[in-house]
Amino acid sequence: MATILDMLRNRLPDEAALFAASLEVTILEAQADAGYEGILEADLSIRQKSLVADLAAKALITPAMSKYKTSLEEAEGDGAGKAKFADKLKFLQEMKKDLEKSITDRKAALSTASDTGVAMVLVE
Numbered sequence: 001m002a003t004i005l006d007m008l009r010n011r012l013p014d015e016a017a018l019f020a021a022s023l024e025v026t027i028l029e030a031q032a033d034a035g036y037e038g039i040l041e042a043d044l045s046i047r048q049k050s051l052v053a054d055l056a057a058k059a060l061i062t063p064a065m066s067k068y069k070t071s072l073e074e075a076e077g078d079g080a081g082k083a084k085f086a087d088k089l090k091f092l093q094e095m096k097k098d099l100e101k102s103i104t105d106r107k108a109a110l111s112t113a114s115d116t117g118v119a120m121v122l123v124e
Helices: 004-011 013-018 022-035 047-075 078-116
Strands: none
Touching: 004 013, 004 022, 004 047, 013 022, 013 047, 022 047, 047 078
8 A cells, every 4th residue: 555655755756855854744744734643654544645645745845946946046057957947836836736626625525435424313
């Protein structure tokens, strides 16, 4: 079964490599944001892991954009370096939109999956 780290690396491979030292903390924070703090990863469903991976990937976007903007400012030469970093920034902006939609959809699916629609009745 895929791990949250694997899922995160699939979403943003370059950025996951860029921030490899802090991925564990990023995942723990995302897991807490999703409401699964203190729950072992092995006890999470694939859908729950996907939500955590989306949240972690979204959390990597801002520091990655900052890094690429700095690199863009430092790029010299014929403009090829500038184009590369501009493309990265555009990709991250699009990815952020996609992740926001995915997070909303996954949260909705998880809340629907946990709601059986049957009211609890106390029987005496």
